Amino acid sequence: MKQPHDLFETGLLRESARERLTAELGSDTIQRLQQRSNIRGGWAVISCWLSIGLLLACSWFAIDLLSYWAIPIVLLCLLFLGGRILALAILTHEGAHRTLLANSKWNDLISHWLCAAPVYLDLAKYRYHHAQHHIHTGTEKDVDLPLIEGFPTTRPSLMRKFIRDLTGQTGVKSLIGLCLMNAEFIRWNVTGVVDKVNHADWHWYHHLRAFFVNSRRTLLFHAGFFAICFSLNLTVVFALWWAAYFFTYPFCIRVRAIAEHAVTERTGDMLRNTRTTQAGLLARALFAPCHVNFHIEHHALVSVPFWQLPELHKLMQEKNITPPPPSYWQVLKLAASAR
Template sequence: MQTLAPDAVDLRDTIKRLSRPHSLAGVYHLAEVWTVIAAAIYTSAMLVPPTSGLPGLGVYLAALAVIASRQHALMVLGHEAIHKRWSSHLWVNDWLGRFLALFPVFISLAKWRFIHLCHHQHTHTADDPDRAIYARYPLAASAWWRLLVRDVCGLNLVSTLKYFIDLPCVTADFNRRFLGEARERRYRQVSDMRAFWVFWSLVLLGGGYWGGTSWLLAFVLYWLIPYCSLTQIFFRVRGAIEHGNVPEPDNPYRRTRTYFMHPVAAFFLAPKRVHYHLEHHLYPAVPFYHLPRLHRLLRREVYPHEQAYYERFGQGVGKLVG
């Protein structure tokens, strides 16, 4: 956490208050995300099914985009659990994070927490495990579009999954190269992959038993296809703009960007106020629902003295591509 000037007592006290997690806020946002997912599935599967011709196909594609956006939102909400912001009780925090946010989108809380906290500690250094996500930028436009096409076709999916979970046969070597042997040994001590595989075994076996082939088909259409395509694009764009091609990688106020966009675009690309990324890196203990207030506070009291880095989304993308 960054340290403010010694005389900024009121500012420090305000940030301390903003850092207190509220479990009900987390539960509300989880419920909202799952309600939107359920509504999208119900509308497409029951009211205007894909078999009803062009209207059904259009509704399905809209549902696919909405579901992918909420899968992205589950990633962001799970990120709150990584920082233990759902509850002051760790078991509540991790239970919510695992079973209602991260496991459903194929992410191990333990692995991502290990990687992500290393990222916060070593941002923009050789020890940052997230360097592969942002170090390649800026890219030529052709290379950028090639990445997005591969994402929407699911061709980069294995790389994403290796980052978030342990895949049989391929992840052990990846973890050693990605984390280093010392980190990999420490991660093994906290891995929750057994719980992950039990969770998905129960979901698939239970769904198949009670819902049969219709449930399995719906699972593919309304969960796997969005995740393997649009969700990958949303995650790609957000991962790039947060740290890609920033002006001063050694300056904590200029090595990540806060970016602003239209609320409709934010619904897909920056759900749950994740675009306040500079504020998150400066004060990762502040929950996402307090980040707008933190931004206003820092913009008034701190940013004018530090040349803090924030801009419009389009400006940021222009520095990534071209």
């Protein structure tokens, strides 16, 4: 049986994109773009956690020292904290492709504990699930299709989705779903699809054991996080993290998912079933951390690490392989263009 990382390459070789890129850019250029870096990947993780710490500190100081301005400052910090939690999920995605760090053992160790565990993801399960997305992107077998089905929709419908995100409804539903997946009541996925697992001979304690085994890294991480916050009399910081996880992180995920594949062609051609999006400072902070907006480039060459994607984008643009990217605002208008 092929290993998960082999499956990414299998999906890649099904398309003509790599052959075209090799012909247009040259094998030496592609080989250079595929080089990983422990320094670049390590700094991405460190800088993400530094920004998370800064946002949590700003929120705490606003609550502790300010009165009138505390609410808008905390709300603003929670919005950007949702984008930073998304950044951890994107770094998990990078680790799943084994492009976060050059050292494969450290790639998985860092991805497991500092990226996936905090956001309640499982690197191994995500790696296999995400490989299926790359193999079948844009076809009926694409496991991520539920994320983009129903688009384009109407503006009121899109606003209702955002309201559900920002009021915590999506976050609570997602957390319950992840708990049920880890307890192996339903099959693991990242789209919210309920696919029951047939464990007819299982009793409640089998599911309880499965929950703790599959959730162990997240439970250990957040138990340690809470213990540190409690010992320093900073439990509000722990609460702020989970507030962002429930209220703003789902919103950031939704916009990111819409931008990547919604309202694209239903075809196996990765140059037409995927979208690269232009991202300014605000978009990079909220929806496009770690250059995830260069999504055509990522699908075309999955072995290129995130920090090399801007150069690959530039080269592909120079060769007229891809169209000029739209902005996030333009994509959202297209996603809400139904009558």
